[in-house]
């Protein structure tokens with residue numbers, strides 16, 4: 447609960463909002479000022495934040511104060527990179543905005559960052575599955591993007607009537623599947639797409655902020671990507687996978703599912719992120735030393751695979767058929783296999799086998 451803040455910040459459940467200039471990183475806390483003394487643009491941003499927090503709280507069926515165990519801090523920072531320079535901490539969001547735009551927030555990007563605060567926050571009022579899922583690189587960015595899509599149908603909201611190029615970094619259409627080439631899922635792909643957009647003729651017609659962004663990109667080097675290798679979850683080098691790109695087919699799948707079932711993304715979201723989701727994957731982990739089993743533990747967790755199974759089970763029968771058709775159209779199994787490989791490491795950590803601490807025992811976890 448926010449304390450000693452003005453009524454708009456109280457309503458948003460934030461402790462602070464600072465609008466920081468490119469050369470001024472010591473902005474005052476707008477929440478400390480009475481609402482009557484706020485500028486028009488400060489009020490617009492506070493009302494935007496209230497609006498997003500209210501809509502997100504509604505998706506989870508909680509109130510705004512219940513959305514965060516602790517009120518959060520928000521910094522809006524002018525940067526040539528705009529929304530691309532945004533990040534979230536445990537209880538804070540830093541949102542990049544283009545300079546000289548009156549701190550105009552991209553609400554899609556803000557909502558994405560809010561998604562990180564929520565899935566990583568350990569809030570008992572939010573879905574219990576977050577505790578496990580937030581550890582998965584298949585999940586974290588996908589979830590944050592899904593939250594934006596549920597509210598705005600877009601992740602990065604382009605400035606109306608303008609080529610912005612940065613919306614190319616995450617663009618969800620129908621038909622983005624795990625049958626796409628491997629390079630699509632690796633770092634550099636989205637950068638290459640922005641770079642390509644920056645070189646296109648449309649950029650000539652763009653505003654100064656976009657030209658500045660493109661100049662910044664040009665300074666970062668060349669990004670070219672050749673799409674040649676089929677995606678293989680078992681051989682792809684995990685370190686080179688882009689956490690944002692790897693979840694895109696899941697989002698594309700859910701986008702089409704939301705259309706064919708007429709549920710809309712917000713209802714798909716509500717079905718997928720209920721408060722209590724049974725832990726539906728179970729593993730037996732053993733610690734062995736010189737062929738002797740020293741310790742055995744059963745670990746039950748939520749995974750992206752169990753999330754998808756639970757989502758399907760929450761649908762009406764006819765919609766489950768659509769789910770199955772789209773599941774194969776989008777080659778979702780390949781994505782889940784990628785997730786399974788990662789789950790192994792997580793399960794071993796979660797098993798917390800004692801003999802690992804004192805000896806050189808070997809730990810292996812098998813799915814039950």
Ligand SMILES: [Zn+2]
Pocket residue numbers: 558559562587590
């Ligand atoms: Zn993110």
